[in-house]
Amino acid sequence: MISQETIVALASPSGAGAIAVIRISGKNALPIAESIFQSVSGKKISTQNTHTIHLGHIVDEGKTYDQVLLSIFKNPNSYTGEDVIEISCHGSTYIQQQIIQLLLRKGCRMAQAGEFTLRAFLNGKLDLSQAEAVADLISSDNEASHQIAMQQMRGGFSSEIAKLREELLNFASLIELELDFAEEDVEFADRTQFKELLTRIEFVLKRLIDSFAVGNVIKNGIPVAIVGEPNVGKSTLLNALLNEERAIVSDIAGTTRDTIEDELVIDGIGFRFIDTAGIRETKDVVESIGIKKTFEKIEQAQVVLYLFESLKFKVQSSEHIIEIEKIKNQFPLKPLVVVINKIDLLSETEIQNIKEQLETLNVKLQTISAKNNIGIEDLKSQLLSFVNTGALRNNETIVTNTRHYDSLLKALEEIQKVRFGLDGGLSSDLMAIDIKQALYYFGEITGEVTNDELLGNIFANFCIGK
Template sequence: MNTAITNDTIIALATSSGVGAIAVIRLSGEKAIEIVNDFFQSKYTNKDLTKVKSHTIHLGNIIDNQRIIDEVLVSVFKNPNSYTGENVVEINCHGSVYIQQEILQLFIKNGVRNANPGEFTLRAFLNGKMDLSQAEAVADLISSNSAASHQVALQQMRGGFSNEIQNLRSQLLNFASLIELELDFSEEDVEFADRTAFTNLVNKISAVLKRLIDSFALGNVLKNGIPVAIVGEPNVGKSTLLNTLLNEEKAIVSHIEGTTRDAIEDEISIDGVTYRFIDTAGIRATEDFVENIGIQKTFQNIEKAQLVLHLIDSKKITNIQQTIKELKDKYPSKKILTIVNKADLLSVEQISTLKSQFSNLIILSAKEKQGIHDLTTTLTNLANKGALSNNETIVSNSRHFESLNNAFSAIKEVQKGIENQVSTDLFAIDIRQALFHLGEITGEVTTEDLLGNIFANFCIGK
C-alpha cells in the first residue's frame, strides 16, 4: 500500500455490501465535492454543492446523461473539518445492489479511484486528524462485539491512551534534549539536566509503562474474549451446562458416556464481557481410539484456557476433595472453578454440608437451570473489570503491547545506567530507544511496511 498523501479522489461503499434499506457511498479527495456536483441535480433548486456550507445535507438525484440513477441525500464535509481532513462527500442512496454499483461505476468512469482497505482512516492519520493508535482503535470499535471491548476501543479512539503516551514521550524528550546538549559540550564537563529530576522522571515513566503493560492481560481478553474450558468426567453435564449458558441446543446431550468426541465452542456475552466456552470430551480411561483423541484435545484446551470450569457429578461427591486436588496439582497455574452439577439430586442437608466444607464451590443444576446466576456472577467477578469501571487506560492491541515492552526494557537500562553512574553517552542510546518505541505507538515513528500492515486489515470504506 502506498501511504503517501495523494491528490486523487477515492470512493468506496461505507455500509455493508448487499441489499438494505439504504447504503452510504463515501468519497474523499480535493475534488470530491466538485466531481459529485457534476452528477447531482438538486430536488428543489439549482444548487451548487461546491458553494454550500460544510456539514450540510442536500436532497436530489444522481444523474448519468439525463438518466436518473437514484434519489439521494448528499452530505458535504469541507476540509479540514472532515473525517479524513480532505473534502468528503457521503451519498445516501437506496440499498439496492444495482443502485450501489451504478453510482460507484459512474464515478469510477469519471476519474475517481476505488479506495484501498482502510484508506479513509489512513488519510485521516496522514492529515493529522488522529494518531496511529486512535486509527487502530477505529478498526477495534468496528469489530467490537461486547460492551467491554466497545468501551476499551472507544476510550482509545478518544485519545486517552495516546495522551498518556504523548505526555510520557514529551517529558522524556525534554530531558533527552538536555542530555544531548551535554554531549555536545562534553569537553566543558557541564550538566544541563538535573540528575535528581531526571531520575524521578525515569522512575515515573517506568511505573506508568509497567501499569500499561500489566493492563494488556485484561485488555486482550476483553477484546478477544475469555477462553473457558468446561471439563470433567463423562456424563457430568458439561454439554448440558454449555447449552444452558448459550440458551440453545448447541451440544448433543445423552446419558451414554463419551458422546462428546471433539471440542464444541461458542461465545456468549455476560455483563458486557465475551466468554468463549469450550465443551470438551469427558476425561476417563478408554480404549476407544476416537474418544482418546477427543480426551487429548481436552487437555490441550485446558492448556489454552484462561479459566477452567471443573464439573463434578453430585452422585460422586465422596471423593470431591481428591478430585479437586488432582486437577489443581496437574495445572497449578490455572484458575480452576469447581462446580458440583445435578444439585437437584442432592438434599438440602447435603448442599449445606458441601457449602460449609468448600467456600468457593458452586453448586448448580444445569438441567433444571438452578444456580446458573451464581456461576455467571462468579465469572463477572473473575473478569476483574475494576480498571474498566474506573475508566483507566487499558492496552488491548498486541502491537502496542510489544512497543511498550521494548520501551520499558530501554527505560530499565537507563535506570541501571543512572544507578551505576555510567557515562551519559551510554544511557543516551537507551533514551533514544525508549523514545523510538513510544513514538511507534502513536505514529510519530512509522515505516511504509508498518502502515501497510495496519491499514490492510481495515474494511474498505473506513
C-alpha cells in the same frame, strides 16, 4: 506519502438493506460528485457549505440511477482531512454497484482496506493508536471492549504516552546540550529531577504493561472450557449459561464428540464457553479424537470448569479427586472451578459432605442444578471474579493492542538502562543513546515514528470503506 487520487468505497455493510452509504475522499471528490448529482433545488454542491446534506438524483447521460442524499464534508473539517462526499442511496446491491462503477468511470479509484483512516492519520486527524482504536471500535461486541475502544479513540492512551514522551524529550534536549559544552563540564539537566522523571515514567509503563492482561481478555473474550466425565450435564450447563438449546442433550454417554463453542456477555465482559467431549476410557475412535481435543481446549482456555454429577461422586469420589488433581497438576496456572451438578437430588448434609472432601484440593467450588437453573447466576459471578475490572470501572487506560504492549516493554527496558546509567555515573553521550531509543518506542505507539511496512500491516486489518 499521501496519495493524491480520489478514492471510493462502500462504507456500509455489503449486501441488500434499507440504505447504503458510499464514501468518496480526495481532492476531486467534489467535482466528481457534482458531475453525477442533480440537486432537486438546482444548487451546485461545490458552492454549498461543509457539513450539509442535499436531496437529489444520481444521473449520467440521461440515465437516472437513484434518488439519494448527498453529504458534503470539506477539508480540513472531515474524517480524512480531505474533501469527503457521502452518498446515501437505496440499499439494493444493484444500485450500489452501479453508482460505484459510475464513480470509477468518472476518475475515482477503489479504496484499499483502511485507506480512509490511513489518510486521516497521515493528515494529522488521528494519531496511530487512535486510528487502531477505530478498528477495535468496529469489532467491539460487548460493553467493556466498546468502552476501551472509545477511550483510546478519544486519545486517552495516546495523550498519556505523549505527555511522558514530551517530558523525556525535554530532558533529552538538555543532555544533548551538555554534549555541546562537554569541555566546560557543566550540567544543564538536573539529575535529581531526571531521576524523579524516570521513576514516574517507569511506574506508568509498568501499570500500562500490567493492564494488557486485562485488556487482552476484554478485547478477545475469555475462553472457558467445560470438562468432566460423559453424561454429567456439560451440554445442559452450556445451554443454561447461554439460555438457549445450543448443545445436544442426551442420556447417551459420549453424545458430545466434538467441542462446541459459544459466547456470553456477563456484565460487559465476553466469555467463550467451550463444551468438550467427556473424559473417559473409550475404544470409540471418533470419541477418542474428541477426548484428545478436550485436553487441547483446556490448554487454550483461561478458565476451566470441571463438572461432575453429585450422585456419582458418592460412589466414585476417589476417581473424581484423581481427575481434578490431574488437571490441576497439568495446568497449575489456570483457574479451576469444580462444579457440583444436580444438587437438587441431594440433601444439605450430603452436599456439605462433598464440599468437605473437596476443600483439601484448594479449588473454587460451585453447586448447581443445570437442568433447574439453580446456582447459574452464582457461577457467572464466580467467572466474573477472575477478571480484574477495577481499572475498567475507574476509567483507567487499558492496553489491548499487542503492538502497543511490545513497544511499552521495549520502552521500559530502555528507561531502566537510563536509570542504571544515571545511578552508575554513565557519561551523558551513552545515556543519550538509551534515551533516544526510549523516545523511538514511544513514538512507535502514537505514529510519530512509522514506516510503510508498519502502516501496511496495521491498516490491512481494517474493513474496506473505513
